[in-house]
Amino acid sequence: MTNHEVDTDSEVLADAAELYGTTTKDETIVAALRDAAARARRGRALDELMEIAATGQFDELVDKRNRPWKK
Numbered sequence: 001m002t003n004h005e006v007d008t009d010s011e012v013l014a015d016a017a018e019l020y021g022t023t024t025k026d027e028t029i030v031a032a033l034r035d036a037a038a039r040a041r042r043g044r045a046l047d048e049l050m051e052i053a054a055t056g057q058f059d060e061l062v063d064k065r066n067r068p069w070k071k
Contacts, residue, residue: 016032
């Protein structure tokens, strides 16, 4: 793990600590970074699904007759 010195806004850090349920500055910053990275991954996954949907690859599932779990 690498140590970095970071200037932070105390109010923002306190808000983030409350949101993530963390008790130290380090925990809060790590939690926020992990959350940001996870959100970015989910956003890219959603973009990919939207591209796939635009090609019509999900159209078969839209037809209720093609849903084996609903029969």
